Amino acid sequence: MSNINLVRPTTFQLHKILGTASAHAKSSSPAFILDDEQEQAKRALLTMRRGPIRYRRNNTIVCEGDPTDYVFLIVDGTVRSCRTFHDGTRSIVAFHLIGELFGWTDKLKHSLSVEAATDAMILFFKRSVLLSIASHEGKIASFLLKATTKELHRVQEHSLLLSRSAKCRVASFLVDLSMRTGNPKCIELPMSHQDIADHLGLTIETVSRTITAMQRSGLIARASSRTLIVLNRAALLRMMN
Amino acid sequence: MSNINLVRPTTFQLHKILGTASAHAKSSSPAFILDDEQEQAKRALLTMRRGPIRYRRNNTIVCEGDPTDYVFLIVDGTVRSCRTFHDGTRSIVAFHLIGELFGWTDKLKHSLSVEAATDAMILFFKRSVLLSIASHEGKIASFLLKATTKELHRVQEHSLLLSRSAKCRVASFLVDLSMRTGNPKCIELPMSHQDIADHLGLTIETVSRTITAMQRSGLIARASSRTLIVLNRAALLRMMN
């Protein structure tokens, strides 16, 4: 774990983040934790936080094989969970955006590396403490279970994506990203094309060609190098099949 | 949910299954639930079971879109979690073997279909009941969290597999299956080649060719149409990279 820089966030920021996380969780599922329980869970979490620590782009937050002492919450930025194979190829299992909790496991060692895809601020929670609190605090247990369940859904959908065509993969990725960031019309890519390629099981050339093709067909336009404008959402959705 | 036949299992069978499930969970992770808590969790689960129901091979247990009223435990057989796309292609996200709990979600509707890959016996647990018990019974909450975490790990590894070569995918699948069934030397395939192909994002022809190639290289032998003998495990592991 290589901590580049240590920054104290304002209490306002923390509450904003945790608020974002729970609001997000609530909207996509039936009543799972009551609102006052959410509040209690939040307060309990805040008292046991460590950090946040600031990471520069492409720095490693944890390596594969590191002990699973901490769970992470993204205060700012985008991170990638990935593995680099012996032949040098890399696969990115998931991107995690602002407000998301990740890195939970019941293993002793992390099975994936976690790296900052952009400059990022990360809050740390000691896993053992989280676990012991969860054992007698139903709200924390529910919070953990919900975060894990949501992550499971996300990875399931991603695994389904990987056996489809390059066009479908890129279209799905862009639509999904626009949904997650909450702006369906304008897609700000926080990661490089290489990161996208490694996430979709494609090469950077194929990603580039696919996006260029979408542009030529009038589905999207480029506002800047990493900002896409959705011109024909219906056609984009059709491309996902 | 189409229940073909209803069979009452012996108490012996039930305890065997739940015993298997917890022994399995225990071996692959650090102390998470104490043993007596495991026992209590088991007993609590047993009192709220429904079924088991018997399903014939290829019958549907739940359809994508069905309400998520129940969570499932496999008493016997192998099931597949899958999705069929508009163009008729099918992808299998995961196979679930005897003793595994699956189908947990925080959504209102199942996002995947669940089908019997072999004749199977399934125990049902009402999700709402499980959830309300979990809110004040730490053991059940831990049980659920652990099952979900384990499933998340499995799907993560699978998504990593899908961006690798056909040879690597098939080799990894066979090795993984031999580990899960607990017999590293003899692989009894409970599912068809078509199922394997749909799981690995390949065609049935490629799966067939790859297995034939392994046989010709002396890595494996065929005892019967669906039973493989591992002759050179080291080479098989090397093929996984």
Place this chain on the structure above:
DNA sequence: CGGTATGTTGACAGTGATCAAGAAAGGTGG
């Protein structure tokens, strides 16, 4: 024993990878 489902093998085609070159973007120091 015959019929259907499942698996195997070959010939060929296509999607996406690889290799290579160049263009654009971003960052740094003068």
Place this chain on the structure above:
DNA sequence: CCACCTTTCTTGATCACTGTCAACATACCG
């Protein structure tokens, strides 16, 4: 603000892995 350098992205030509189509073989089952 510009020159310079590095990183990232784009585009083209070619290749290879895996898919497609077709025919046949084998297993399974009433």
